[in-house]
Amino acid sequence: MTTPVYQNFINGHFLKNQSGETFAVKNPATDEVIYHVEVADAFVQNAAIESAKQGFAMWSAMTPIERSRILLKAVELLRARNDELAKIEVLDTGKPWQEAECVDVQTGADVIEYFAGLAPAQVGQQQMVGEDFYYTRKEPLGICAGIGAWNYPLQIACWKSGPALAAGNALIFKPSEETPLGAIKLAEIFTEAGVPAGVFNVVQGAAEVGQWLTQSDDIEKVSFTGEVGTGKKVVASAAGSLKDVTMELGGKSPLLVFDDADISQAVSAAMLGNFYTQGEICTNCTRIYVHKNVYQQFIDELKTRTEQNIIAGDPMNPEVNLGALISKNHHDLVMGYIDKGISEGATLLTGGKALKPDSAPNGYFVAPTVFTDCTDDMTIVKEEIFGPVMSVLVFDDEDDAIRRANDTHLGLAAGVFTKDIKRAHRVIHQLQAGICWINSYGNSPAEMPVGGYKQSGIGRENGIETLDHYTQTKSIYVGMTDIESPF
Numbered sequence: 315m316t317t318p319v320y321q322n323f324i325n326g327h328f329l330k331n332q333s334g335e336t337f338a339v340k341n342p343a344t345d346e347v348i349y350h351v352e353v354a355d356a357f358v359q360n361a362a363i364e365s366a367k368q369g370f371a372m373w374s375a376m377t378p379i380e381r382s383r384i385l386l387k388a389v390e391l392l393r394a395r396n397d398e399l400a401k402i403e404v405l406d407t408g409k410p411w412q413e414a415e416c417v418d419v420q421t422g423a424d425v426i427e428y429f430a431g432l433a434p435a436q437v438g439q440q441q442m443v444g445e446d447f448y449y450t451r452k453e454p455l456g457i458c459a460g461i462g463a464w465n466y467p468l469q470i471a472c473w474k475s476g477p478a479l480a481a482g483n484a485l486i487f488k489p490s491e492e493t494p495l496g497a498i499k500l501a502e503i504f505t506e507a508g509v510p511a512g513v514f515n516v517v518q519g520a521a522e523v524g525q526w527l528t529q530s531d532d533i534e535k536v537s538f539t540g541e542v543g544t545g546k547k548v549v550a551s552a553a554g555s556l557k558d559v560t561m562e563l564g565g566k567s568p569l570l571v572f573d574d575a576d577i578s579q580a581v582s583a584a585m586l587g588n589f590y591t592q593g594e595i596c597t598n599c600t601r602i603y604v605h606k607n608v609y610q611q612f613i614d615e616l617k618t619r620t621e622q623n624i625i626a627g628d629p630m631n632p633e634v635n636l637g638a639l640i641s642k643n644h645h646d647l648v649m650g651y652i653d654k655g656i657s658e659g660a661t662l663l664t665g666g667k668a669l670k671p672d673s674a675p676n677g678y679f680v681a682p683t684v685f686t687d688c689t690d691d692m693t694i695v696k697e698e699i700f701g702p703v704m705s706v707l708v709f710d711d712e713d714d715a716i717r718r719a720n721d722t723h724l725g726l727a728a729g730v731f732t733k734d735i736k737r738a739h740r741v742i743h744q745l746q747a748g749i750c751w752i753n754s755y756g757n758s759p760a761e762m763p764v765g766g767y768k769q770s771g772i773g774r775e776n777g778i779e780t781l782d783h784y785t786q787t788k789s790i791y792v793g794m795t796d797i798e799s800p801f
């Protein structure tokens with residue numbers, strides 16, 4: 315059977331490359347190639363820039379309310395095609411249908427809707443300076459680039475294009491080479507909704523195409539989602555043309571469970587924050603610090619629920635709640651971390667093995683894994699694994715738990731479970747992380763800014779402030795009096 319070949323989406327339509335180079339995309343749950351994609355060669359790259367220039371000229375000249383109306387049309391189309399788009403995400407990522415069906419498309423659409431609503435509300439300032447005055451305009455940056463990770467491909471494309479386009483920019487988006495189809499579908503939807511050609515281009519490929527975007531003198535900003543190591547390369551490369559950067563990077567986030575917490579709720583949070591999307595979520599609470607008084611109760615319930623409630627298998631089956639990891643390579647990497655956890659002396663509470671479900675025997679599945687008796691210096695406690703692997707640690711002193719939670723170069727997210735309202739806020743204020751939850755974990759509504767402290771990121775996505783990251787302020791001084799000149 316021949317598989318489809320997708321071209322780059324440039325200037326409102328598909329554009330064939332000249333090199334003929336393509337790459338294959340596999341379904342992680344079956345290990346089968348499902349389609350091929352053309353790499354954005356120099357010809358495509360050039361066309362992407364030229365059309366983005368034209369698209370930007372047209373789009374930025376529209377009023378914010380005109381742009382808003384078009385973006386809201388795209389939101390309507392996204393929601394109407396939820397199931398078709400969710401299925402693409404399942405086949406590309408290996409995540410369960412039961413998640414994609416209600417999260418991926420909807421949370422992407424929410425963010426475009428949110429920024430479409432905000433766009434006309436963005437205002438400048440004016441202030442009198444004696445009889446003269448100045449005013450400011452919020453102007454778009456120009457052509458921006460977005461580079462995405464593979465865990466939430468369509469959502470990431472929406473989270474970057476929503477604010478970028480609402481503010482009047484053009485965006486050239488490069489999805490991960492593991493999951494390239496969702497962004498193409500988004501481009502088709504934007505075009506159908508009336509976004510002018512060239513305003514949202516999709517270029518395909520791996521690191522080299524990403525590097526081209528970060529180096530291009532025609533691009534004003536790059537918004538990147540991916541690993542810390544890649545993020546450092548992107549910032550270094552973007553420095554060559556002094557691009558603005560937004561970096562959404564990895565984490566090794568702590569969840570502190572105090573002895574007055576609702577333990578079942580804390581277990582729910584820990585499971586969601588480690589096993590949802592088979593553990594491939596940047597904000598996951600992979601270090602769970604549990605107060606010694608409730609430690610046994612916590613791990614007993616965690617073990618029971620993990621062993622009884624997880625269903626791995628064909629991700630399209632709506633019963634399945636644990637999908638396949640993104641690739642064989644990543645699967646082996648995660649298994650390598652599990653081996654390391656065992657060899658460094660952690661106790662395997664449950665899991666620790668690859669899975670071969672009957673309905674998806676060739677998929678890259680890893681059993682939900684919990685390590686106890688962990689210590690802060692273990693590799694599994696220090697490094698981001700990006701799979702369903704949880705480390706549980708014990709504490710008995712609040713200050714010490716905070717110190718240990720902060721003892722990392724990462725700072726993406728953090729959580730606290732306690733019924734003591736003062737302690738909840740006191741502790742969360744001391745945790746060095748950009749995205750925090752109290753008696754909750756993982757929710758990320760469009761209204762709430764998200765981003766990392768320390769090496770987990772630069773800048774924010776979502777929330778009002780993100781529009782500022784896609785605009786620049788022009789100050790205009792207006793002279794109402796004669797110029798006093800010594801010349």
Ligand code: NAD
Pocket residue numbers: 461462463464465466488489490491519520521522523524525528539540541542544545547548561562563564565595596597698700726771
């Ligand atoms: P990755 O860093 O390997 O790749 C991310 C993207 O960068 C891909 O599109 C890739 O092709 C591109 N790329 C690779 N090398 C590049 C280079 N030198 N220059 C420019 N682009 C380059 O990350 P991944 O494996 O796709 O995603 C997993 C990582 O993403 C995890 O670390 C996870 O924590 C992080 N992540 C963070 C967030 C967040 O919002 N903070 C969200 C999702 C994922």
